Amino acid sequence: MTRNPGRTTSLLAAAVALLSVAGCSSAGSGASTDGKTTIKIAVWNYASTPEFKALIDGFEATHPDIQVEPVDILADKYPDKLTTMLAGGDTTDVLTMKNVIDYSRYASRGQLAPLTDYVAQLDRPSYKNLTAYDINGEYYALPYRNDFWVLFYNKAMTGNADLSHLTWSGFSSLAKQLTSGDGANKVYGTYLHTWRSVEQALAAAQTDGNLLGGDYGFFKKQYELALDLQKSGAALPYSTATSQKVTYDSQLTTHKAATVPMGTWWAAALLAEKAKGTNDVDWGMAPVPQTTDGGKTTTFGSPTAFAINKKARHADAAKQFVQWASGPEGAAAIAKIGIVPSYSDSTIMKAFFSVPGMPNDELSRKAMQPDTVVLEMPVSERSSDVDQILTEEHQLVMSGQKSVDQGIQEMNKRVTNEVK
Amino acid sequence: MTTGTVSSAHRADAAASVAARRRKRRGVLVGWSFVLPNFLGFAAFTLVPLLGALLVSFTDWNSYSPPNWVGLANFRRLWQDDNFHTALANTCWYAAGHIPLTLAASLGLAVLLNQKLRGAGILRTAFFFPYVTSLVAVAVVWNMLFSPDVGPINQLLHGFGVANPPRWTSSTDWAMPALVIASVWRDMGYYMVLYLAGLQAVPAELYEAARVDGAGPWQRFWHITVPALRPTTFFVVVMLTISSFKVFDLVQIMTEGGPGRSTLVLSQLIFREGITRGRFGYASAISLALFLICMVITAIQFQAQRRSER
Numbered sequence: 001m002t003r004n005p006g007r008t009t010s011l012l013a014a015a016v017a018l019l020s021v022a023g024c025s026s027a028g029s030g031a032s033t034d035g036k037t038t039i040k041i042a043v044w045n046y047a048s049t050p051e052f053k054a055l056i057d058g059f060e061a062t063h064p065d066i067q068v069e070p071v072d073i074l075a076d077k078y079p080d081k082l083t084t085m086l087a088g089g090d091t092t093d094v095l096t097m098k099n100v101i102d103y104s105r106y107a108s109r110g111q112l113a114p115l116t117d118y119v120a121q122l123d124r125p126s127y128k129n130l131t132a133y134d135i136n137g138e139y140y141a142l143p144y145r146n147d148f149w150v151l152f153y154n155k156a157m158t159g160n161a162d163l164s165h166l167t168w169s170g171f172s173s174l175a176k177q178l179t180s181g182d183g184a185n186k187v188y189g190t191y192l193h194t195w196r197s198v199e200q201a202l203a204a205a206q207t208d209g210n211l212l213g214g215d216y217g218f219f220k221k222q223y224e225l226a227l228d229l230q231k232s233g234a235a236l237p238y239s240t241a242t243s244q245k246v247t248y249d250s251q252l253t254t255h256k257a258a259t260v261p262m263g264t265w266w267a268a269a270l271l272a273e274k275a276k277g278t279n280d281v282d283w284g285m286a287p288v289p290q291t292t293d294g295g296k297t298t299t300f301g302s303p304t305a306f307a308i309n310k311k312a313r314h315a316d317a318a319k320q321f322v323q324w325a326s327g328p329e330g331a332a333a334i335a336k337i338g339i340v341p342s343y344s345d346s347t348i349m350k351a352f353f354s355v356p357g358m359p360n361d362e363l364s365r366k367a368m369q370p371d372t373v374v375l376e377m378p379v380s381e382r383s384s385d386v387d388q389i390l391t392e393e394h395q396l397v398m399s400g401q402k403s404v405d406q407g408i409q410e411m412n413k414r415v416t417n418e419v420k
Numbered sequence: 421m422t423t424g425t426v427s428s429a430h431r432a433d434a435a436a437s438v439a440a441r442r443r444k445r446r447g448v449l450v451g452w453s454f455v456l457p458n459f460l461g462f463a464a465f466t467l468v469p470l471l472g473a474l475l476v477s478f479t480d481w482n483s484y485s486p487p488n489w490v491g492l493a494n495f496r497r498l499w500q501d502d503n504f505h506t507a508l509a510n511t512c513w514y515a516a517g518h519i520p521l522t523l524a525a526s527l528g529l530a531v532l533l534n535q536k537l538r539g540a541g542i543l544r545t546a547f548f549f550p551y552v553t554s555l556v557a558v559a560v561v562w563n564m565l566f567s568p569d570v571g572p573i574n575q576l577l578h579g580f581g582v583a584n585p586p587r588w589t590s591s592t593d594w595a596m597p598a599l600v601i602a603s604v605w606r607d608m609g610y611y612m613v614l615y616l617a618g619l620q621a622v623p624a625e626l627y628e629a630a631r632v633d634g635a636g637p638w639q640r641f642w643h644i645t646v647p648a649l650r651p652t653t654f655f656v657v658v659m660l661t662i663s664s665f666k667v668f669d670l671v672q673i674m675t676e677g678g679p680g681r682s683t684l685v686l687s688q689l690i691f692r693e694g695i696t697r698g699r700f701g702y703a704s705a706i707s708l709a710l711f712l713i714c715m716v717i718t719a720i721q722f723q724a725q726r727r728s729e730r
Contacts, residue, residue, distance in 0.1 A: 079696070080695065080696060083695060083696060083698065084695055086483075086484070087483040087484070087695070087698065105697070105698065109482050109483075109484045109485070109698055110484055110485055111484055237569060238590075239568050239569070239587060239590030240567065240568070240569045240570065242589075242590065243563055243564070243566065243567040243568060243571070243588075243589055243590060244564065244567055244570070245560075245563075384696075384697060385697075388692075392677075392678065392679075392680045392681050393680065395678045395679040395680055396592065396679055396680040399587070399590045399591070399679050401591065401592045401679055401680065402680075414502075417502070418501075418502060418503070
């Protein structure tokens with residue numbers, strides 16, 4: 001600060017000088033002494049996200065001349081951190097694309113190397129959600145996993161309730177019925193996490209709504225349902241969840257909530273926790289509730305992908321990794337630990353359900369085979385700006401600052417006026 | 421020859437003035453050589469980036485592709501951008517709460533702890549603690565304290581019979597006051613130390629004389645302490661103003677600008693537009709606007725200070 005700006009600047013100068021020295025010395029380590037190429041890959045929460053280790057180990061076993069070194073970043077800060085790294089000309093070879101909105105931003109800024117030629121040779125129907133990465137006919141990333149939303153539930157708490165054909169109104173009355181207790185012993189029928197997608201993306205997927213369109217009337221029913229669950233005490237209030245920074249994991253694993261709608265990535269984490277003995281929940285998966293009782297399941301999802309940095313130091317080795325990880329071998333490696341790969345055939349689904357601890361009852365199998373999976377957020381240059389506005393107004397509606405109608409009106413107005 | 425004496429006198433004069441000039445120049449050079457290391461650091465890490473930001477604000481640079489010159493487009497956009505208007509209003513609202521409250525709290529504490537109290541040293545350290553504590557930890561803990569349903573603050577208010585206590589960080593009306601409270605708590609210790617230093621310089625005779633004349637404690641405070649602390653107060657107000665306008669960390673961690681946009685401040689908008697969205701041109705234009713606002717307010721404060729000294 002201002003106490004001694006001179007000293008601060010010279011200290012900064014020294015720090016920068018030191019950093020650049022350190023940078024130079026580490027720059028040479030790309031090719032190690034035994035002739036192996038070392039590629040770096042940007043990942044998040046390496047210790048608690050087992051898929052990265054599974055992929056890296058599997059790849060290194062089949063590619064003895066390449067070593068893979070993870071660059072571990074905190075999951076919450078991953079998009080910001082990666083953006084800053086790329087803006088600074090970072091040379092990390094492989095970049096994990098956490099969601100398609102960030103992907104479209106990096107790709108449209110020209111920060112990713114094109115993979116279009118490789119995609120042209122693929123058996124495209126086997127790669128689920130590959131088209132989410134299509135930007136004007138060009139591809140800059142390959143999906144390796146493909147998560148979608150299901151309803152997780154605590155078997156002990158739901159008892160005999162039939163979760164196989166839930167409509168939203170059925171879900172609402174079930175949640176109220178499963179709510180009991182008071183104070184510290186309070187048990188909620190459901191937990192709706194604070195993300196806007198819980199209400200908005202489900203509504204968009206099931207009513208054919210356009211999340212970039214600027215007319216958000218289709219959110220109304222879903223918001224009314226969520227607010228009613230909150231008001232009746234069947235779901236933890238939104239403002240408590242945000243101010244306490246409640247994690248969705250704790251709601252199910254500490255027996256606080258009987259049901260939690262969430263993405264399939266959670267399954268692997270729950271299995272890992274159980275293996276470590278940190279939770280004792282007997283859980284299962286059901287299809288997400290539907291608008292009508294038609295029998296078809298529609299949910300939303302989002303793929304996760306690997307891309308190659310345009311400034312990658314070892315672009316060829318990076319390409320080998322991305323192709324391997326997104327292809328059948330990579331898919332087999334992650335299905336074995338309970339993660340839904342993007343590449344899928346019957347053997348891979350079999351591997352998924354034979355993971356020790358994975359619920360493989362009929363309902364869970366049904367949940368894993370939805371009829372339609374709609375992309376969480378359409379990819380466009382406007383996605384990220386629209387996302388910001390929808391998030392801000394979502395907070396106001398869920399915390400009761402604005403009525404549902406006011407919130408939707410404001411979303412319509414702001415998306416139409418502010419996003420060019 | 422008259423001309424000869426004149427010219428020689430002239431020459432001597434000229435020689436003397438050359439020597440004087442040389443001496444002066446030498447003095448300047450010596451001065452510069454002392455300032456140079458510091459100035460180089462300042463130039464490399466402050467001046468050049470500042471000028472760079474000025475240039476970038478006239479382009480559409482995204483940190484990756486080569487920048488295009490877009491003239492005043494970024495500033496026109498600024499003028500019409502609803503997010504900028506909201507952030508500017510929020511920042512002013514924050515400053516309007518943070519500056520006077522921190523000033524009052526730090527002055528009050530300094531006057532109290534300047535008394536010869538038992539344990540004053542411990543208390544001074546205790547009040548300075550928040551300032552040296554990690555800001556992230558401070559913000560997270562305040563967030564929990566402010567939690568509307570289970571937080572201790574609202575439980576206390578309930579205990580005092582407030583039926584509907586504020587919803588703090590989950591309410592658009594109360595999120596900003598919550599931030600102001602947390603930031604006053606954090607900053608008051610630092611400014612208290614500045615005031616304590618200022619208080620040491622107030623001559624004790626003035627108080628003695630006032631006491632002899634029968635002035636009460638309140639009168640002594642208003643008529644001796646406050647005027648004697650004017651230079652310190654000026655410094656504190658200037659620093660507080662600048663730090664209020666560039667507030668970022670506390671807001672980013674406690675509310676992230678929410679709920680909605682109710683606590684979106686200018687620095688956050690700069691971060692969002694620049695780092696997150698990669699619109700460095702537009703972000704630079706906002707930074708420039710923030711810089712100008714800070715500069716104008718500081719200039720006004722200096723002007724006011726000069727007038728009051730006259």
